[in-house]
Amino acid sequence: MSIAACASQAEESRGRLHGELGRVVRGPRDVFQRDRDRIIHSISFRRLRHKTQVFVAPDGDHYRVRLTHSIEVAQIGRGIARALGLNEDLTEALCLAHDIGHPPFGHAGEAALKAAMQAHGGFDHNGHTLRTLARIECPYPLFDGLNLTWETLEGLAKHNGPVRHPGWALADIDTEFPLDLASHASLEAQVAAVADDIAYDNHDIDDGLRAGLLCLDQLMEQPFVADNYRAVEARFPGAPRDRLLRELVRDQIGVMVNDVIAATRANVADAGVASVAEVRAAGRTLGGFSAELARKERDLKRFMYANLYHHPSQLAAADGANLVIARLFDAYRGDPALMGADWGARLPEGEQAMVRHIGDYIAGMTDRFAIDRFADIFGRDAVPEALRHA
Template sequence: MVTAPFAVNAHASRGRLYDEPASPTRSPWQRDRDRVIHSSGFRRLQYKTQVFINHEGDFFRTRLTHSLEVAQIARSMARHFGADEDITEAIALAHDLGHTPFGHAGEDALSLAMEPWGGFDHNTQALRQVTVLEQRYLQFDGLNLTWETLEGLVKHNGPVSHVSGWLRDYTAAHDLELHTFASLEAQLAALADDIAYHGHDLDDGIKSGLLTLDDLVDVPVVSDALREARRIASSLPPRPVTAFGAGSRTGDAPTTSSASIATQDQRLRHEMVRRIVHALVSDVLTQTRKNLVELAPQSANDIRHAARPVVSFSPAMGEANAQIRSFLFANLYRHWKVKRMTHKAKHVVAELFDTLGSSPGLLPDGWREQADTAADEAGRRRVVADYLASMTDRFAMEEHRRLTDLSVPG
């Protein structure tokens, strides 16, 4: 239930770009969340890279599972402050809709390729996805989300200082007040994003074998969580483990195996990650509560026009969070095995862009017609960027083979 005076208020909503009758059963924010969940862009997140490319394993996080984890953390924090959980969840679920295949490697390649034609940014592309590219309704393009959800989507990381190209044209017609902060709900989604990916990237890094638990003993917050997890593990009686209880019905004594050792390591890893997330969330709740007392906001606009973000880590935790990020960059994201995949992913995206950009007649139906009717070269290149950004990892690899390998049917 929404109780805080600074929460977004459905009764004061600025509405939708295209008028629609109100839902008799759902708030505007619930309707926005549901439209995001049912969108084609959201479904495609299932096969888009977080860190590890889709074919590297079934149990690594994808953009979809990441978005679900962000939404869970953000919604829990919103409930703590009496903010609106539904719009928090809608923004969290939608925040990565603009990501390319192959994660940040794909974005880097597409951003570089699009430099002469207005650039590429996944936050702007997420707004483009929900306002232009989704085509589900007879009356309009996009999902026709509320002003508040669109504002939160494009500004969840703070005011947008550099506005050009498509974003400039869009906001000239639909002013999202890019110079201000977003609502408390959007700020919660932004910090939940940091918390989720630090927790699950550490988890996936260890699961992949690129990191070990011993690598983490000097990382702030992480080391404390690991130490406590190990202390708890050492205080428990031995847990006899057999594969799925094999032998228990015959009275055979449990046997020690590599499977049982791995299971113990998994439990230790999960306990550590759980404690990392708890520490980060607890700090955000404590510091944000202090910030709210200091600001004493009486409306969502008071949050938007504050001098700095209201949702934040404490200074000490902010520094620790930056050190966790630095550790992940140095030891996981720039690990030589990840860099090899990154190199190949950038090559695929760059070659697709060059091929389709110089020969838009190779685009499939629908996309080709859009390119043919574009006003200029920048418009044609934007259509190609939209097409590439819409791809999943595996579709991008298949399309690259179709366009470069004579043995693969076009």
Template sequence: MTTAPYAIHARPTRGRLHQEAESPTRSPWQRDRDRVIHSSGFRRLQYKTQVFINHEGDFFRTRLTHSLEVAQIARSMARNLAVDEDITEAIALAHDLGHTPFGHAGEDALSLAMESWGGFSHNTQALRQVTILERRYLQFDGLNLTWETLEGLAKHNGPVDNPDGWLRDYDAAHPLDLHTFASVEAQLAALADDIAYHGHDLDDGVKSGLLALDDLTSVPIVGTALKEARSLARHLPPRSNPAYGAGETGEPPAEGSVAIPALEQRLRHETVRRVINVLATDVLTQTKRNLLKLDPHSADDVRHADRPMVAFSPKIADANAAIREFLFAKLYRHWKVNRMTHKAKHVVAELFSTLGSSPGLLPDGWRDQALAATDEPARRRVVADYLASMTDRFAMEEHRRLTDLSVPG
């Protein structure tokens, strides 16, 4: 396949911070993707919350399965636009490496706790993870990813006009051109993130029993997709309709949720599949219009455009916003989710308070870093790094170890 002129090309590349010999068998972006997949931060995503805390059920998405879904959607769109699939996948797989335990609840708590010490955001933390916190190589800290992948992580949501203290300092030492847009590949990863989490949060919301299929009927795009799915089910002869197959049952219920009948289960999947297809197809159509108008001849032309190239059409952007509003109102702020969010924030805040005021309680390695810090902000940053690295399960266990006298330290 011929690569588009506005794609990122391996030659020339702006290289890596620490010089390494090129691989004879893989492109720089393939190496970046592989390093992300083999990183400890990526493995820990398996036990980090998407919406539902990890122990609430094995069928719900985690940060790991979310990242895999984002990568699949992003890579498919990259292929359609003739840009580099591998760097698109690398950015998509790495975009959530900085997430705390307990999803956005944990991030909100840690951000509030770090307000006086330089702040916290999962986007900046992802960059810290791949440049500092991974300790796998003898020659350097971090994964030593290419400039283009680091740029994509830093700017996949757009130019960074007011970087926090750490990102500002990093950019001064290793400039990422924060004032410009990122590449088409990074922009695709950002929109794929939107598409994936709207699709799978609708799926998990119905699976959990917090949403019903009938709740979706008035939601733009989703209601239409559900109507089409129900129409398809009605017009399939019973004998050839697997939803009515003899002996078939629905998914087993997750803890605290309800059993899903076979037909409803299939309707849910069919609806979500159609929603994702509508959103992804619209992104491709609108992006091609934008690229045709700009007529970029290089990735730098995309970076210096006056707006992002990868986008929804105005109509679908409004519909996508309506899906987000529905999910916030009916799922993310559901009283059962609110209860778990409240507990999660309490755990993270109490861990930060305890370990921040008594860094000697940190485990080996982390304790040495905290005690060697030259000032309080640096010490608190070590604590934030430690907390952000935790899985849901480990955070709960650590909280018990520090607060429950019956649990060994």
């Protein structure tokens, strides 16, 4: 398949921070394919199977977690990249890795870690994604991190646009391996970002319906959803409602994907970009929804926050998650040996370094591991009621 002129070319990669001469190359893979494989084989990627997507430590095997979400994002992103003639392997690598920095309990866990570390630079999951991949994952003999290409690290850092004020974790990576944070990222990174939106907008509806926190009557208040559902009903009259709802989710993904492909093609043509360097210098995001669908998607997000993410049961779980993270952090700060022999033995000197080390340890936990460690320290009866199913 032909590659667009504005796509990222593996043979033109800016390379890796550390040279790898003398290493055995397994199979005829280019640098972006190797990045993807390194991400898939990493411990931090495997841990995503027990990290919150919507529901904290979900009580049921059918709900999405960070791992299944990341795979779904990669499937959507790769399809868009193929249609646009972009580099599918780089897009897939970015989609698979984009959530690796999330701590346990999703956004509730992130808020608790940010508060605990506020005096020492705070915490943000995107910066921690870079830190995990470039500092904490250490499977190789001669260097720390996965030694990913510049393009993969850049795409993860800037997939939501230029970064004017990087947090300490991202700034640390950028100092060693400058990622041109003030510019836009590649189209592959922009596609990965919108694929993330498409996946969670629609799959969270699916999970919310399955959990009984959303119902069709609520969804029909959303014009975008209502229009698509009526179209599904017209195509499949008399079909069971549960099957119609699953068809609705598939249809909405298709509508969004087709819109992104058309809008991105139009934006690329309008900007006249003919290389990935020109994409970065375009001064605006080129990959994404049309203006009309972007407005509908924002409305859908507001609906989801009001009716699912801020549902009373979700807020109760978030409160419990905040308590678990905050108390674990205080416990480890008071007695670092509680982190175990490995992490406790590697405790760095200095208050700031120690706090960040503890943050790294907690951020790497799965939901279940965090709850179990909390129970070990404070007793199983102290586990918040909303988390006791885990």
